[in-house]
Amino acid sequence: MIGLLAQEAALTDTGEWIANGFFYAMAAVAILGGLKMVTTANVVHAALYLLVVLSAVAGTYVILGAEFVAVTQVLIYLGAIMVLLLFGVMLTRAKLGGEEDLDHEQRWIGALVAAGMLAVMSYSIWEAFDTQKLPGDRTPQLTQQVSDEIFSTYIVPFEALSVLLLAALIGAVVVARRD
Amino acid sequence: MFLNQFLFLAAALFCIGIYGVLARRNGVLVLMSIELILNSVNINLVAFGAFHGHIGGQVFALFVIAVAAAEVGVGLAIVLLIYRNRRSIDVAEANLLKG
Amino acid sequence: MFAAEEAVANPWIYDNVWLIPALPAASFVLILFFGKRLPYKGAEIGITALLAAFGLALIATFTWIGDIQGLEESEGEEHALVTDGGTQTVVLTAEAGEEHGPARGAPVVNEVEWFGIGTGANQVTLGSDGVEAVDGAEGEEAAEPSSGFNISIGTLVDGQSVMLLFVVTFISLLVHVYSTDYVNGDRRYTHYFAFLSLFTASMLFMVLASSTLQMIVGWELVGVCSFVLIGHWWEEKPNSDAALKAFLTNRVGDVGLLIGVTILYFAAGRSFSFVTINEMAVSGEISQNTLTIAAVCLMAAVMSKSGQFILHTWLPDAMAGPTPVSALIHAATMVVAGVYMIGRLYPVFYEGFSIAGSSINLMAFIGGLTTVGGGALAFVQRDIKKVLAYSTVSQLGYMVMALGVGAYTAGLFHLFTHAFFKACLFLGAGSVSHACHHSFDMKADMGGLRKYMPKTFWTFVIGSAALAGIPPLAGFWSKDEILVGTGAFPGTGGNGTYTIPLIFGLITAAMTAAYMTRTIYLTFFGEYRGHGHPHESGPRITTPLIILAFMAVVVGFLNMPSGFVDFLRLPSGWAHLFEDWVEPAGIASFVGVENGFTHAKPSLLLAILATGLAVGAGVVVWRYYERLYAKDPKATDYVDGPVANNELVAAGHRVLVEKYYLDHLYTDVIAGGIKGPVARAANWFNQNVLDGVVHAAARSSVGLGRFVYRFVDQGLVDGTVNASGRTASESGQFLRRVQTGQVREYATLMFGAAAVLAAVFIFAF
Incomplete structure (x- = not known):
């Protein structure tokens, strides 16, 4: 159902307008949320802003016709990883109110580096893709297609990933246990 | 719809994430910023997947999500360990690598 | 496995040989989950599984021997003619025995598709169907992948793998029994048995591997088990250090293994199959240069796994593990993995190193060096296990040397006999230390044990005599065959004239006898120098010892030269049985290739010479120690x-x-x-080199004469030198400041540098 947006965008002019509007709204939310996340003086607020950013990114996935990725994003990021991060905040006893020294004194160096990277990346993106458009006839890709692909072409990376997850699981337990 | 609009969004989020990693002192906040970076990569993957009409982009986005989950698990374990040993998660204080 | 009725029906055991590694593997899982709750803490599962596996291995062995025997009868006189002569080439017997199932040495391959990687429609069949029973005589390429990237898993039964199946299950079974007493009451008793089972399973898996990829899996698994078992008592730092050392040293060789296997994969037209690789190596479809590079890479793996110079250092340290583990892993079975791999890919090495018609090559040289070097090291050890460990290094060198000079059967035969007597010696050493309050120090805590533990004493003596090559014990036959196989002794023939390896071999024969005499004297003769009262070990320890000592006596008779058989008027079929059973058809197809594969002719003179050297060295050492300890039998620190x-x-x-x-x-x-960081290097440079140069310059100037010296402006020289020194020191200090330990700053530098580099690449190109 949510894929209708992408389909619509591909088929009609009006649809494209709607989709574009949706995208820019999402992008604005994501960027603003991201900026707030890295500047806010409250750790819990930062976590909530991250929530907003991740939801907005999920929205852009929908526009791109990647429904399954969007749903996974919501489930894994918003459901699991956020909870984990909030637990992290809680276990390290962050103050719930504002905090003065969350940022490093020399954050302007970081800002400089980030701005430099953004400049370089924007330039090269623009040089490389200019005004190329996404294909007009794209349709939302079915979850079945994704799974077919994972379990045939990408079976080895998939298995490797499962081993990685296991290793991370064991590693996290070993690192964090009291001894 | 242009491909570029997605790439710009990804680039912006990526740089915001980098700023977060570089500027924040709190270990958990650094981890959150890393999540942001990973997400920007995912946007690129999915956008290029749609651009080329290939499903591999989505598959790899899923893989990245799984790796991110592993990364957060191990990362938080490390942060907790640092907190337990030093009663602080200020990454600036973890400077045992000092030469 | 499931549907082997088509074509030639293989004997049941060939299709179900996978059960042999599967049983210990199942035992590993069972022990891990239920071991602690069982009355014997899991040992009973391990022993039962090993007993069953050993039974199956016996069936496989006898089926294989039966096949070979049937084959020989069908050939009749042709074969008899072959066995009587001297240095003649082996006749390709596969054709003659086609109707009798697998021909001599023709491997029986059973493979199922493991997984496939490819685009489009590809079926992943996981062990359910698609079994291909391939008969060696019919053509081995049936197991080839059809398209894309299909990887098969399977078993390969031939003389070599059957031989190792027998050895591994047999010794593992005895070690299991022995361990129930030896590690009794240990903190991690169950864990220990679980990993013994896993080790056995991995080794058997590797032995049965039908492809190089599968071999790597087994290879790494035995490495892991070795790591776990060496570090069994990891609470003590040296033990965990030894485990790490073993693991890391083996990684060095594994790089070579991976590269070698990859090269062979592409060289053999994208195939991991042993059979395909060997065939292509023999037929010359893979170029000589490729084979040489692959063989050198694989040699690195052999050097690390089989303890060859210069990567042998982990093996003696590995004695930190429990003694039965040393016996099983670091003497009898795992360390021969490298030797086994050489045998498996023998054509690759044979062609790659141009063994035939040569007089020295990398493999023979490394083997020779190892055998002498390891033997020399065994002299200076106080620790009885270390003596045996270096002796193992030395004997592994012998095997590699044998394979390096083209004496394939001799090398594998030595592997076979060595497994029995070395296991016997190690278990004997364990029994001795059991009696001496867990000490392994021969000089401080042993001596005179002959009276207290007669069973251990006699089995140890038999094992030592077998190791030293005293006829008619097992070691004599295999060692003699290796010496003959070098082809350098007049009248032996062989594949080349390897004079240096022959000399190395003879030196080692003498050294082996000498250090084993020293060990026996220090341990069992003289007077007891330790504390308390030593006592003979229990039946669960002595029974395996007696069985192994018995084997150490008899297994040598499996490969008697035909001249000796005739001399004793035994049936002529009793001559070189081992060779008939183990030597694969791959060797036979060397015929027709340039520089065909030959067997050396045994020489009575050489046998007498080697035995004389061994006995002589033993007697000399014996007299020496007798005199040394005559002064003060209780002294613990004689040099x-x-x-x-x-x-x-x-x-x-x-x-x-x-x-x-x-x-x-x-x-x-x-x-x-x-x-060492850059700063320290700079500082060191300043302190040592520059100052040293100044001092040297000053001193030589003085030596040359004051006149010249006066014209050299000392202030200038010193000033320049000091300035350069200060520069180095200060640059070091500056670089040191960069290392703030702040991860954030490292990240800043990294991202900043990435941005700058990206900009450079974008705008400059």
């Missing part, structure tokens, strides 16, 4: 040899005690050198 009096000997002794300084080379020079 060996004329070390005290002779400067040169003392220096040699020190080199041996320091193990040729290889450990120093690895840890201090190599690791330490890389570890």
Whole structure:
């Protein structure tokens, strides 16, 4: 159902307008949320802003016709990883109110580096893709297609990933246990 | 719809994430910023997947999500360990690598 | 496995040989989950599984022998003619025995598709169907992948794998029984048995591997088990250090293994199959250069796994593990994995190193060096297990040397006999230390044990005599065959004239007898120098010893030269049975290739010479120690040899005690050198080199004469030198400041540098 947006965008002019509007709204939310996340003086607020950013990114996935990725994003990021991060905040006893020294004194160096990277990346993106458009006839890709692909072409990376997850699981337990 | 609009969004989020990693002192906040970076990569993957009409982009986005989950698990374990040993998660204080 | 009725029906065991590794593997899982709750803490599961596996291995062995025997009868006189002669080439017997199932040495391959990687439609069949029973005589390429990237898993049954199946299950079974007493009451008793099972399973898996990829899996699994078992008592730092050392040293060789296997994969037209690779190596479809590079890479793996110079240093340290583990893993089975791999891919090595018609090559040289070097090191050890460990290094060198000179059967036969007597010796050493309050120090805590533990004593003596090559024990036959196989002794023939390996072999024969005599004297003769009252070990320890000693006596008769059989008027079929059973058809197809594969002709003179050397060395050492301990039988710190009096000997002794300084080379020079930061290097340079140069310059100037010296402005020289020194020092200080330890700053530098570099690439190109 949510894929209708992408389909619509591909088929009609009006649809494209709607989709574009949706995208820019999402992008604005994501960027603003991201900026707030890295500047806010409250750790819990930062976590909530991250929530907003991740939801907005999920929205852009929908526009791109990647429904399954969007749903996974919501489930894994918003459901699991956020909870984990909030637990992290809680276990390290962050103050719930504002905090003065969350940022490093020399954050302007970081800002400089980030701005430099953004400049370089924007330039090269623009040089490389200019005004190329996404294909007009794209349709939302079915979850079945994704799974077919994972379990045939990408079976080895998939298995490797499962081993990685296991290793991370064991590693996290070993690192964090009291001894 | 242009491909570029997605790439710009990804680039912006990526740089915001980098700023977060570089500027924040709190270990958990650094981890959150890393999540942001990973997400920007995912946007690129999915956008290029749609651009080329290939499903591999989505598959790899899923893989990245799984790796991110592993990364957060191990990362938080490390942060907790640092907190337990030093009663602080200020990454600036973890400077045992000092030469 | 499931549907083997088509074509030629293989005997049941060939299709179900996978059960042999599967049983210990199942036992591993069961012990891990239920072991602790069982009355015997899991040992009973391990022993039952091993008993069953050993039974199956016996069935496989006898089926295989039966096939070969049937084949020989069908050939009749043709074969008899072959066996009587001297240095003639082996006749390709596969054709003659086609109707009798697998021909001599033709491997029986059973494979299922493991997984496939490819685009489009590809079926992943996981062990359910698609079994291909391939008969060696019919054509081996049936198991080839059809398209894309299909990887098969399967079993390969031939003489070599059957032989190792027998050895591994047999010794593992005895070690299991022995361990129930030896590690009794240990903290991690169950864990120990679980990993013994896993080790056995991995080794059997590797032995049965039908492809190089599968072999790597088994290879790494035995490495892991070795790591776990060496570090069994990891609470003590040296033990966990030894485990790490073993693991890391083996990784060095594994790089070579991976590269070698990859090269062979592409060279053999994208195939991992042993059969395909060997065939292509023999038929010349893979170029000589490719084979050489692959063989050198694989040789690195052999050097690390089978303890060859210069990567042998982990093996003696591995004695930190429990003694039964040393017997099973670090003497009898795992360390021969490298030797086994050479045998498996023998055509690759044979062609790659141009073994035929040569007089020296990398493999023979490394083997020869190892055999002498390891033997020399065994002299200076106080620890009885270390003596045996270096002896193992030396004997592994013997095997590699044998394969290096083209004596394939001799090398594998030595592997076979060595497994029995070395396991016997190790278990005997364990029994001795059991009696001496878990000490392994021969000089301080042993001596005179002959009276207290007769069973251990006699089995140890038999094992030692077999190791030293005293006829008619097992070691004599295999060692003699290796010496003959070098082809350098007049009238033996062989694949080349390897004079240096022959000399190395003879030296080692003498050395082996000498250090084993020393060990026996220090341990069992003289007077008891330890504390308390030693006692004979229980039946669960002595029974395996007796069985192994019995094997050490008899297994040598499996490969008697035909001349000896005739001399004793035995049936002529009793001659070189082992060769008939184990030598694969791959060797036979060397016929027709340039420089065909030959067997050397045994020489009575050489046998007498080698035995004389061994006995002579043993007697000399015996007399020496008898006289040394005659003065004070209770002394615990006698120095060996004329070390005290002779400067040169003392220096040699020190080199041996320091193990040729290889450990120093690895840890201090190599690791330490890389570890040192730039600042320290600069500082060091300033302190030592520059100052040294100044001093040297000053001193030589004085020597040349004051006149010249006066014209050299000392202030200038010093000023320049000091300035350059200060520069180095300050640049070091500056670089040091960069290392703030702040991860954030490292990240800043990294991202900043990435941005700058990206900009450079974008705008410059």
